[in-house]
Amino acid sequence: MNMPVILITGALTGIGRATALAFADAGSRIVISGRHDDAGQAFATELRALCADVLFVRADVRREGDVRNLVDKAVERFGCLDVAVNNAGTEGKPGPLTEQTAESYAATFDTNVLGTILSLKHEMRVMLAQGHGNIVNLSSTFGSHGAAGASMYVASKHAVEGLTKSAALEGAGFGVRVNAVAPGPIETELLNRFAGSAERKAGAIAGVPLKRAGKPEEIAQTIMFLASDKVPFITGQIVGVNGGKTAA
Amino acid sequence: MNKPVVLTESYAAKFEMDVLGVILSMKHEVRVMQGQGSGSIINISSTYGHEGAAGASIYVGSKHAVEGITKSVALEIAKSGIRVNGVAPGPTDTGMLTRFTGTPENKAALVTGVPMARLGLPEELANAIVFIASDKASFITGHILNVDGGHTAN
Numbered sequence: 584m585n586m587p588v589i590l591i592t593g594a595l596t597g598i599g600r601a602t603a604l605a606f607a608d609a610g611s612r613i614v615i616s617g618r619h620d621d622a623g624q625a626f627a628t629e630l631r632a633l634c635a636d637v638l639f640v641r642a643d644v645r646r647e648g649d650v651r652n653l654v655d656k657a658v659e660r661f662g663c664l665d666v667a668v669n670n671a672g673t674e675g676k677p678g679p680l681t682e683q684t685a686e687s688y689a690a691t692f693d694t695n696v697l698g699t700i701l702s703l704k705h706e707m708r709v710m711l712a713q714g715h716g717n718i719v720n721l722s723s724t725f726g727s728h729g730a731a732g733a734s735m736y737v738a739s740k741h742a743v744e745g746l747t748k749s750a751a752l753e754g755a756g757f758g759v760r761v762n763a764v765a766p767g768p769i770e771t772e773l774l775n776r777f778a779g780s781a782e783r784k785a786g787a788i789a790g791v792p793l794k795r796a797g798k799p800e801e802i803a804q805t806i807m808f809l810a811s812d813k814v815p816f817i818t819g820q821i822v823g824v825n826g827g828k829t830a831a
Numbered sequence: 832m833n834k835p836v837v838l839t840e841s842y843a844a845k846f847e848m849d850v851l852g853v854i855l856s857m858k859h860e861v862r863v864m865q866g867q868g869s870g871s872i873i874n875i876s877s878t879y880g881h882e883g884a885a886g887a888s889i890y891v892g893s894k895h896a897v898e899g900i901t902k903s904v905a906l907e908i909a910k911s912g913i914r915v916n917g918v919a920p921g922p923t924d925t926g927m928l929t930r931f932t933g934t935p936e937n938k939a940a941l942v943t944g945v946p947m948a949r950l951g952l953p954e955e956l957a958n959a960i961v962f963i964a965s966d967k968a969s970f971i972t973g974h975i976l977n978v979d980g981g982h983t984a985n
Contacts, residue, residue, distance in 0.1 A: 680858055680904045681865075688851050696892060700842055703888075729902025729973060731909075738850065741899030742892040748883025749891045819883060 588661040589810070590614045590654070592644055592702055593671030595622045597771035598721065601799030602668055602806050607635035614657040616642045616671075636661075644671045644698030654705040663713060666810045667706040669699050669720045674777040677733045688735055695739035696746075703750050703761070710759045718754075719806050720747045720763040724825050727765065736777070740765075744821050751819030760818040762809045767825025770796040792827030842889055849893040850900075857904055861913065869912045871964045874901045876919040878979050890931075894919075898975050905973030914972040916963050921979025923951040946981030 589606050593599040594615035603615050607630045615630070615637065617623050623639040630637045640656045642649040657664055675691030699720055710716025725733065726740035744763060751761040768774055768787045774796065778784035788796050805824050809817065823829045853874055864870025879887065880894035898917055905915040922928055922941040928950070932938040942948055959978045962968055977983045 679907055680854070680900075681861055683854055683858060685851060685855070688854055692846065692850070692896075696846070696896070697842055700889070700892070725899070729899065729904075729906045731903060731907035734854075734900050734903035734907070737903040738854075738896040738899035741895040742850075743895075745879070745883065745891040745893075745895030746888050749885060749888035750883075752883050752885035753888070755885075 586610045586612050587665035587810075588612045588614070588657065588663055589666045589668070590616070590657050590664060590706070591668045591670055592616045592642065592653075592698070595619060595626055597773055598766070598769060598799045598802045598806075599668070599670040600626065602670065602803040603630060604633075605800065605803035605807055607633040607637075609634040611635040612661050614638045614640060614653070614660070616640050616653050618643050644669075644702055645693045647701050650698075650701040650705050654709060658709055664706060664709045665715070665717065667702065667710075667716070667718045668806055668810070669702045669706075669718065671698050671702075672721055672773070674773050675735045675739070677736065677777060677779065679732055680734050683735060691735040691739045692742075695736075696742045699743050699746055703746060707750065707754060707759060711754065711757045713758075715758040716754070716760070717810050718750070718759070718761045719809050720761070722747070722763040722765040722821055724765055724767045724823065724828055726763070726821065728829070733777070747821065748819045755818060760809075760815070762818060763821045764802055764805050764809065765821050765823045765825070765829075766797060766802050767791055767823070767828045768796045769802060770798055790828060790831075791825065792831065795826065797824060797826060845889045845893050846896070849890075850896045853897055853900060857900070857915070861904065861908060864913045865908065865911055867912075870914075871968075872904075872913065872915045873960050873963050874915070874917045876901070876917040876975055878919060878921050878977070878982055880917070880919050880975065882983070887931075901975065902973045909972060914963075914968070916968075916971060916973070917975040918956060918959050918963065919975050919977045919979065920956050921945060921951055921977070921982045923953060923956055923978075925953055944982055944985075945979065946985065949980065951978060951980060 595617035627637045627639040642653040673694045723740040725737045726744040747763040877894040879891045880898040901917040
């Protein structure tokens, strides 16, 4: 029996990279995507050394043509699409609302929201026809909580949670599950850019009951769990992986 | 059966009105209110600002975004004497609801999800907005007030 076919967007860094590595073991069939050809090909080579069967497809999730091509190339190569992880995301340009513009709004929403919409659209196109599929979106603690100085990012992740729930309801009668993982502060370059300084980063971590940032590998494990066939009754859920932050 | 129908154009049209519109409105309202040292902003969300709906993912996404902006800006300016809250109507008898549901049957079907077994009235929403806007709600900020006949209590 063939291993499931896994598609990961934004797979070249951070949580996406850790997720690809977690899925990669003997015989895994993985499609990785990102915007940079050289980095993409290099990472594909690295994954193949772990005996995974890997295809890299360059895609910018803000462009529908790229997303359509990514999904079509995955199906062309492997015959089907079992799991999709919509990880491509940006912190945008944090700052107070009074400094936001139509451009700063688009800089965050085009990747985090439109990118997720287009990815869901084309993945579900294939999965609904197959009668099975499993999608995991990336939200954030800030998908359900506010943050001063980050209203664009917060709003974009709230939107991702709304899309997740709606898509889950649409897929429920067709064997397609849609969930999201909502990380707290995770040790990645995105966190460093989002925090903007060592002091603010330390402040974000101080709010975590476990008193540390999470590791990308820890998010990857939850994604793998949701993507597995162990939990077929879980859909439309947002799973917080945040060291207890939202329990407070 | 609800089939997902998603076009890039429909995303931009909805989000520009419901999300960017709220962002730009709040930006300039806050600018004035910070100068005054007082103010109260109410954004309009929806039950769908915190729940999903099949066949309405773009609308749902946009209203979730409005709730996120509401909470963030409330936190940003909490010390400045300005409050920012949201009101989240359940099904309310308006022209928008008539268009959203498309047929009298679909509109009537919404009532089955409402414990009070009726639609809300625009005046009821207005009363909630007036209360939140008033000094009577002076310790309420960053809150989304559901006005939905008990729907989210379920």
